[in-house]
Amino acid sequence: MSLGGPTDLDSLKAVCDKAYNSGIVVVAAAGNDGGVLGEDTVGYPAHYESVIAVAATDNTDLRAYFSSTGPAVEISAPGVGIKSTIPGGGYATWSGTSMASPHVAGTVALLKAAHPADAASALRTRLAEMADDLGTAERDVLYGYGLVDAHMAGATSEPSQFSTSTTVSAGDGDFAVGEKVPIQVAVKKSTDLSSVSGAQVSVVISNSSSGYSKTITATTDANGQVTISFRTNKIPTGTYTVWAKTIGGFLDGIPYSGSEGCCEFVLK
Numbered sequence: 001m002s003l004g005g006p007t008d009l010d011s012l013k014a015v016c017d018k019a020y021n022s023g024i025v026v027v028a029a030a031g032n033d034g035g036v037l038g039e040d041t042v043g044y045p046a047h048y049e050s051v052i053a054v055a056a057t058d059n060t061d062l063r064a065y066f067s068s069t070g071p072a073v074e075i076s077a078p079g080v081g082i083k084s085t086i087p088g089g090g091y092a093t094w095s096g097t098s099m100a101s102p103h104v105a106g107t108v109a110l111l112k113a114a115h116p117a118d119a120a121s122a123l124r125t126r127l128a129e130m131a132d133d134l135g136t137a138e139r140d141v142l143y144g145y146g147l148v149d150a151h152m153a154g155a156t157s158e159p160s161q162f163s164t165s166t167t168v169s170a171g172d173g174d175f176a177v178g179e180k181v182p183i184q185v186a187v188k189k190s191t192d193l194s195s196v197s198g199a200q201v202s203v204v205i206s207n208s209s210s211g212y213s214k215t216i217t218a219t220t221d222a223n224g225q226v227t228i229s230f231r232t233n234k235i236p237t238g239t240y241t242v243w244a245k246t247i248g249g250f251l252d253g254i255p256y257s258g259s260e261g262c263c264e265f266v267l268k
Contacts, residue, residue: 001028002098004043013048020050025112025120027052027105029097031068040070040141047072052108052124055143056080056100061134063142067097074144075131077103103148110153116252127153161255163190164199168244170265178233181265185218185226185244189256195224196256200247203228210236237267 030053031043046053053072056064056079079100086092131146168185187196199220206213218226248258
């Protein structure tokens with residue numbers, strides 16, 4: 001939030017606290033009332049415990065003269081001469097803690113991508129631990145824990161890819177025309193064989209002798225499975241091949257590779 005003011009509102013605090021307790025990392029500009037050192041001039045909502053208050057630095061990593069100070073300051077980011085989009089279109093170069101706070105929000109997004117299971121408090125801790133310490137050692141009223149380090153967050157945000165294993169079965173393999181063939185596809189991680197839910201699967205049922213082919217696409221359920229009841233009342237007899245292909249994608253922000261499985265059934 002590139003906004004703030006001097007007034008402590010119960011309603012504003014309540015919604016910030018609710019967001020944070022729900023797992024949302026809340027970031028706000030500390031304010032631009034830092035002309036007098038030693039005073040607590042951090043505005044609201046940045047002043048709330050549930051919000052990360054962001055101070056501004058210049059291109060020499062020194063506190064911007066206008067940046068608000070106080071115990072609530074948690075981290076610093078570039079906020080002087082920042083080129084950005086502006087309302088109505090176009091670009092302009094502005095200064096303020098409102099220009100600093102988006103740097104922190106973007107860094108938190110990188111951390112969230114790298115650690116999707118982390119609670120808001122854990123991401124907040126990582127942010128502080130990665131900061132380049134400025135001012136006095138540890139946290140201080142000018143810079144907080146120091147300058148945000150988006151580069152380090154980005155270096156850790158490339159999730160490792162995992163591979164999948166796809167298996168497919170078609171009941172006992174022998175069916176009479178008119179029966180429904182129960183086709184079951186299961187997608188698992190190759191490493192620990194845990195189920196992969198939400199994966200897109202393409203199932204191709206074909207008979208090379210007749211040239212028959214049908215493609216069915218579906219998404220694996222919470223158990224990592226796709227169940228198809230295939231009707232056979234209007235197709236030729238013979239041996240059918242069932243190819244099930246899992247299409248690569250993302251699971252909780254982590255990429256995974258596709259895989260294939262095959263089986264047959266006979267229609268008499």
